[in-house]
Amino acid sequence: MAINPIKKLAGDTLVYGLGTMVPRLLNYLLVPFYTIFVFNQSQYGQITSLYAYLALLLVILTFGMETGFFRYANLTKQPVRVFNIASSVVFALSVVFLLLVVVFLDEIVIILGYPENKISVLLVALIVVLDAFTAIPFAFLRFKEKAKRFSIIRIVTVVVNISLNLIFLVVIPKLAGEAMHEFPIYKGNSLIVFVFISNIASSLLAFVLLWPEWRNFKISFEKELFGKILHYSYPVLIIGIAAIVNEVADKILLKYLLPEPATADARIGIYGASYKLAILMMLFIQMFRYAAEPFFFAESDKQDARQTYSRVMTYFVIFTWLIFLGVTLYIDIFKYFIGEKFWGGLAIVPIVLAAKLFLGVFYNLSVWYKLSGKTIYGAVIAMIGVAITVGINAVFIPAYGFMASAWANFACYFTIMLISFVWGRRVYRVNYNFKKLIAYSLFAVGLYFLSALFADIELELRLLLNTGLLLIYMAAVFFFERRAAFILR
16 A cells, blocks of 8 residues: 555654754754853854854855755666765865865954954864765765664764763863863863864764765766756755855844944844744754655656645644744743843744744745756745845844844745745646635734733743643644544544
8 A cells, every 4th residue: 555645754754853853952952051051142152153154155065966966866767876976066166165264264264253263263164074075975865765874873973062062061171170271172272162173073973974875986077967967956056055145144244234343242142042942943844854855856756746745835834833833832931941141032033933934835835946947946036035134134233133133034034935936836836725824824823912912921821821822723723634634544
């Protein structure tokens, strides 16, 4: 008996969740550790900024090759051949990048505004290169549906990262006391450096654990197939760069546009810590993407593919609104995951959660340009998003600070979601269930604002009320979806 595709996607999403949600949740434990016990607002702001650059550079070095790999591994039925070409591109770009960083390191740290953190900047560059090297092997595991191996490697490397953070930032300082500053590795270095040392060790471990995927790698730039992959992938690169710019531009621009440069790192730290409270939404979207991308390609040649995509969208929206309500209605509990000195940014949490929800819907909608091969259209939409993000941040940060950045996030993802929907209906029409999508969205938003009316009552009563509102949403979903759930059995 054939496995229901929705159930398969749900199963794959859960398994990939072990490799994305569990590691990122473990990594998220570093946020309260950093913000409560180790770093002040300014130091955490520097970490936030440097990781923003890391995310942007990683997208550039992978060059859209992950999606290109999935596309042509399926089309050619020769995944090893495609793997070699995609990996060769990433390898060449990474080597050139690392050489440029080493040669121009002094100039780079001045431009970034961190002349005292030269070692941290160099370590970030090394992390980018190692993570780029492992991107295609991880994609190969996803293509071969080796989700368990994928998840194990992700979890092991994150555990190593966390363990090293604890050793460098807690164990050694506690055991050595003031004598710690006499150790060569600690002498003259900010504790920030050990965040990146721990990360580079975990990235190196991932590279080693992926050796079975690497061992038969051969550098290859065979002209015809390389040209096809490149032609397909470069718009994906533009989309990826645009997506990461939309995600990290705020953390970068805040440093240069806030009216008081002396406190900029501290404001970025507050913003970055509060931004992390949207972690559950971001985690779900990430693990969904890992499972959905190969799923969408695999389902594309089936007769009922578009109906499947429509059902996926409905369940995705239902679950993401559940996450939105779960975090916003219990923000009085979630806020304790960051230090009290960072609570000044809590107002951005519902804005960022809604923005990420729109981003997740956009990823669902992106099936139209990926399956039709018209990735350049996706690139155009993504660049519109960049214009909105950069424009709103540039104009409004001086007056409204990081609140402008949160609303820029919201406006960007809402806009590209709408554009993708309208454009996609002309190219690859999927008849989504708009009545349900709109009804669930309005219902969830209504419950959120209803909760806001009682924001001033005692905490215990507020939590009791919010629990009731969350149960109402879940009961409504169960009532209207029970027949669909029966069909999926």
